[in-house]
Amino acid sequence: MIVLEDxxxxxxxxxxxxxxxxxxxxxxxxxxxxxxxxxxPSGCGKTxxxxxxxxxxxxxxxxxLFRGEPVEHPGPDRAVVFQDPTLFPWLVVRENVAFGLRCLxxxxxxxxxxxxxxxxxxxxxxxxxxxxxxxxxxxxxxAALARVLALDPPALIMDEPFGALDANTRERLQDSLLRIWQxxxxxxxxVTHSVEEAAYLxxxxxxxxxxxxxxxxxxxxxxxxxxxxxxxxTREAADHLRERLDAMPCCFPDYTHQE
Numbered sequence: 001m002i003v004l005e006d007x008x009x010x011x012x013x014x015x016x017x018x019x020x021x022x023x024x025x026x027x028x029x030x031x032x033x034x035x036x037x038x039x040x041p042s043g044c045g046k047t048x049x050x051x052x053x054x055x056x057x058x059x060x061x062x063x064x065l066f067r068g069e070p071v072e073h074p075g076p077d078r079a080v081v082f083q084d085p086t087l088f089p090w091l092v093v094r095e096n097v098a099f100g101l102r103c104l105x106x107x108x109x110x111x112x113x114x115x116x117x118x119x120x121x122x123x124x125x126x127x128x129x130x131x132x133x134x135x136x137x138x139x140x141x142x143a144a145l146a147r148v149l150a151l152d153p154p155a156l157i158m159d160e161p162f163g164a165l166d167a168n169t170r171e172r173l174q175d176s177l178l179r180i181w182q183x184x185x186x187x188x189x190x191v192t193h194s195v196e197e198a199a200y201l202x203x204x205x206x207x208x209x210x211x212x213x214x215x216x217x218x219x220x221x222x223x224x225x226x227x228x229x230x231x232x233x234t235r236e237a238a239d240h241l242r243e244r245l246d247a248m249p250c251c252f253p254d255y256t257h258q259e
Contacts, residue, residue: 032187099147153186
């Protein structure tokens, strides 16, 4: 469903210096219905790669394909969930969830039915008439997830959606996401810094090194589903991912003094 072919991306350097390479020779293929995590240190290009798949950025070189077609702009077929829920503060939860459907000029009956179903799916039925400031952080992220689920996208692009949450809330939302994924079987591309999160969620984990190393290794996780986050197999998977991260180069290029 998602293919990166020798993808490169350069950012303009400060003071008119040489372009800064962020990704170089990135290759990845994500199958339909697969759950793939992108794992790596801060600044390695994980979010940049997501932005390329989402269509927010265009590659400097190579190609990004979605279902065989070049990605040239954002679209509802690749719905994005950010770390910040980015809800509209002047709309109640059900209105936030309905927003994308209204933009697509969906009829009112379909909107009402789909919003109700998505709120139930994420456990927010009772909070439909609440404003974002009345919700906890976990509830706001559930509302953001319901908003993209309402569009019924074939792919979910998720940029550390649980990174700012406390450990207990994060685990509950991981479980909710897995239930939704197993029910809908949509493709998920998910950025995380956590080896434990990647080991629990993913079918495969793409490990990124310092720029412009790009994708250094793709690890397939062998645990069956449903998974137990406390099991020996899950802990061993997390330890293996940690070992692979530790084997990556640790030095990031310094572009601050380029001529």
